[in-house]
Structure formats: C-alpha cells, structure tokens
Amino acid sequence: MDLQELQTLAEREQEILDAPCIRCCTVGGCLSANALAVKEQIEVEIATQALNPPIQVRGVGCMGLCSRGPLVRLDPTGILYDQVTPEDAPELVHACHKTLQPHLPKALSNNAPLQPSSYQPRHHPFFTLQHPIVLENSGHIDPKEIKEYMAQKGYLALYQALYDMTPSEVIDQITQSGLRGRGGGGYPTGLKWSTVAKMPPGQKYVICNGDEGDPGAFMDRSVLESDPHRVLEGMAIAAYAVGANQGYIYIRGEYPLAINHLETALRQARKQGLLGSQIFESSFDFRIDIRIGAGAFVCGEETALMASIEGKRGLPHPRPPYPAESGLWGCPTLINNVETFANIAPIIRNGAEWFAGIGTDKSKGTKVFSLAGKIQNTGLIEVPMGTSLRLIVEQMGGGVLDGTAKAVQTGGPSGGCIPAHAFDTPVDYESLTRLGSIMGSGGMIVMDQATNMVDVARFFMEFCMEESCGKCVPCRAGTVQLHQLLTKICEGKARTEDLESLNQLCEMVKDTSLCGLGKSAPNPILSTLRFFKDEYLTLMHNEGSGDYHPP
C-alpha cells in the first residue's frame, strides 16, 4: 500500500459513506438491549420494500447514550431514534425513505407513531457539550471495516510519521501537545516515549494496556469495540518513534466483542500491509499480538501486566527499574493506555498546537468518561479537560433520577468521592488530586442521597481486599484489616476511637504498599472520611443508642 492507494480507497469509501444510511449501534450496552435483532429486522424490511434509491444499513460503534439503547440514526440527516424495537423497523425505514423523498405520504401504522428521540445530537447538551477526538469515529464507522476507518483519514498519520518525520520529530510533537497518560497516572506521554527511545537500540516493546479493571468504567471497551484501528495506528506510530518492532495489546477476557473486533482489525491491517513487515513499503516493521487477561485487577498495574504477558502470575515488582528501562523480558518497554494511543493519530495529523489549544494549562486535550450510577443519561462522553463536574452531571447527565446528587466517584477503587458542594471543580489531573481523588481511567459514578458513603467505602475496600495479589504485607493484610474495621462501623459496633485507627491504618497502607493497588486502596476511605465524616459518626456505637442497619 502506498499513499496513492490509501487515498483512492478512502475517497471511494467516502462516497459510499455519504449515501443515505441507517446506522445501528451494535456494540456495548445496545447489544445487550437486543440491537442485533433491530438491525436484522431493518434489513429484512428494506429487502421486502425494494426501495429506490436503496438505503444501506450499517452496524456501527457506540453512539454514547447507552442508557437509551438500542440507538439508531438516520443519515445524512442525523436524526436519532432511541429504545428502538424490532417492531419499529417498518416505520424507521419509512422515515428514512421520507427524508429522501419528502412528498411521501405518512406511514400507515396500527401502533403509536415512532417518535425521534428527544435527545437529538444537534440540540441536546449530552451531545453538544462534547468534543470528540478519541470518539470522533465512534458511532459513525463500522469497526469491522478497515476501509471505513481509512475514509476518516485513517492510517494517514502513520504514513505522515513514516515518510515526513523522524522518530525524534514524532516524539517532539507528542511532547509539545502536552498529552498525558489517560490510564490514571497522568504521566507526560512524550517524556515516557523519549525515555524508551533513548535506550540503546535492540529489542524494544510497545504495550497497550486495555485491562480496564475499574468497576464502572467502560471507555476502553467502547473505543476498542467501536474504532479499533485508531488504537493500532497509535501503537504503530509509537513503535516507530521509540524503535520497537513488537507490540502487545493486553485486553480483559470479559470483553469478548472487543477482542473479536481487535482480531478482525489486526487481520485487515496486516492484509493491507499496514502492520507486519515493511509497513507502507518502508523499512519499518511492527507486529502486534493480542494477550487476553484472565480476570485480575492488579494486572492493570504495568509491572504486573508485563508479568501476565510473560505467562506468569500477575505480581507487580518494585520500580525502579521502570518498564521504560527494563520491562517485558528485561527489554525497554513503552506501555500506554488505550485512550492515550487513541489520541496519537489526531495529534500527528492536526499538529501539536491544535491539541495543546484544547483543555487547561496543565491538562491538555479531552477526556472520555463513562457516566453511570444514579443519573438520567448514562453513557460515554468526551469533554475538554477543565469542564466542570456540575456541567457534566447536571446538564449532560440530566441530573439525578429522583432527588439530588450527593457525590461523584471518580477513579474507581483507587479514587475518591467528590461531594456535591465541590461540583464546580474543573475536571483535570491536579484539581481532582487536590480533592483526594484521581482522574483515573475515566469512570464517573453519580451517587444520590440514598447512598451510604461508608457502605461505598466498604464496597471498594472489599474489592481491593479480594484483588490484592498478596505479594506485599501492607496491602495483603492491611486491606483485610481496613475491611474489618469498616464492617464494624457499618454494623454500628465501632467506637469513635476506631476512626483514629482507621485513619492511621489508611496512611500506613498508602505509604508502604508495593504497587499502585495498595498505595491507592485507602483513597475511597480517606476521601469519604474527609467529606462525609458525619456519616461515619452517626454509625458510631454510643451507649444506649440502638443498632443501625445500613441500607
């Protein structure tokens, strides 16, 4: 494949893409809401009606508004229909046909007429406040068709990097863009790349961390299901920049569809000569293999993840040496999150300045969040860094189902709970850390007044206790002790002195654990102690007071 071929393919595909089309989300939440049957029925309906001009039907990736699925969009008008059932197919096809031939009479239907969704992408804040970069193709292209990705300028950035830039120029662009690791830590991506690039030439690896273990987070799953080529392209550019020829994608075994789409994508990219040897007929070789996780949260930690790729138990090891110096099989290894890699191609294509112009002073670009919990609109959103929590929860999320929000939990078991009075905080790495939480991978769970915060802290501690790999004592024993203390508090058997030991134990586990799991495990307790101490105090056992039963 050369540039000419790529562009011809892209142009031809673009014409097909612009034609009238009914696009059905067939991944993630919509899939579990019977989306496949909807798509099949629409296809049957089009075939029986034998329309002229013909209407295409395509299965696409996530459209974002997961709680209203299955979602169907009529293109090119962009009208969205939600909670579609297979019975709606005749009316949908008619509606699509009508947009092409406005004089068409109204459909005859015994059922209540099908109404377009009240969430129109052009008007509803859930969509209008978004800034899609990572998700730009999500919901628009068929993830199983490499040509559709090419039509959206796919693999153009890889070509640009290989032919117009030196590896160090690529790294400079990433550094200047200000991109930081999207897996949670927020380490500057350019710095990580240049550390690996500076290591002496030899065997180097690039790893994509798709072990999305945080409960309540499904951004990586969605990106891999909806636009897998974007991640592959990002990895290939990274490999070129740091001088690696082998890559691994480590993905959770719980995501069979994402694995399936990735395998398809890899096969297609290899066939087109965009992965493997002599990519774009250059001297650059890069292979990618998939490694499927087997259900261990600790494998999201980079050193544990590498142990797992080596076929061992996922036990972390102390850093330094960092993976950049001595990683997989002792070789220099670049390890980034799915979303980080998904940002690479647009940065190369549009330039570092464009990316650096989005977001805040220290946190550039956008961040994908999975908005869930007791909130009206659940789903995936991508907003510029610095957007306030209030805007996300109240306008985009449509507020709490009934009642008011009490807190938002970010960062999963490593993060904390941000109380409603701090909702004006801009979402960026530093602000969230100041509030005792972390950006994390992007899970955002909204909690209402009925949620007991001590119970939430216990829930996360139970998680950490079970997921602790057992290598270091502070985490292995500390999480058990913390869980016991929290249970004691929840059962109303604790005394005020126990809060002091809870606090001390938290600090100890935080300071002395070996890896990120243990170091951050006390965060949910510390943040709830900080903002919701009264909930702990009401649970204290005082003489004469009755037993308390948590909800």
Place this chain on the structure above:
Amino acid sequence: MDGKPHPSGDQRFRVLEATMKRHQYQPNSLIEVLHKAQELFGYLERDILLHIAHSLKLPPSQVYGVATFYHFFSLTLSGRHTCVVCMGTACFVKGAASLLSTVEQIAHIQAGETTQDGGLSLSTARCLGACGSAPAVVLDGQVVGYQTSEILGQQVTQMMDHSQSKVAT
C-alpha cells in the same frame, strides 16, 4: 496445524495440542493455553494442568499457581446454568447487593458455589462494562440489564426448575 492424537481418543486434546503448537510450546503462552483448555473442557482438571505443564516444560506448581491466581480459570465444573451478578460500582449503587442476596436465598448457595444437583452456578463479576443498563446480570452467557429482585428471582427459579426437569427425564 493439527496436533497429534491423544491416547484417550478425546478430540479436544487435538485442538489443545494445535493451540500449543501454534505458540511453539513457549512457556510464556501458558495463559493463552489455559484459556483454550477452559474453553474446550469447561474447567481445568488436574490432569489437564499436568498435561499442559508437561507440554510447555513448566513445573506443575507454576501452572497451578497461574490457574488459581486468575479469577477466570475454574478448577471445578460449573453448573448446567450460570448466573453472574455484576458487582461493579454502577450496579452496586443501583442495588446489585440485594439482587445477589435474592439469588442466594432462592438457590441456597453463596456466590462462587454450585447447587448440589449441579443445576446452577452463582458467581459475581467485577464489572461487565454494561453500566448503561445497571444493574446487570449474565444469565447463561446473556447480559440482561435493568434487573430487579422480582424479575431476577423469577428467572433464576425458572432456570432451576428447568434444570431439575431435565435431570428427571
């Protein structure tokens, strides 16, 4: 591609052998091979673990260690029907704990156990990534969302009855 036949004549060993061969019997392919073995046999029997250890030239202790470290691998046979309750944060906030206790009461088993007649296995998941339809449950491999104790209770009772009638016939 095909591996050599297993003395037992079990065709599934052939597939397993082919998988190991594709990975060139590399010790680092252990997790991939275990995934395949569990897919083929449903669970990881002791003999299979020993067979894999021998083929990949790994000490049995390491194979056993890996198989027991990861939640995905099971060393016991699961029931004819499975129910997995998602305990992710979004589901938890929306009452997954009460869903779990409903099933536990109906089936008289705890999460991670199988009923005595082998009809139903109950387990929990960390997060299915189906937070949009929380609380979610996986019944026999199908993700179903928006569960309540009543709906789930009925479905689980049906699954158990169905499984018993199967045994009876």
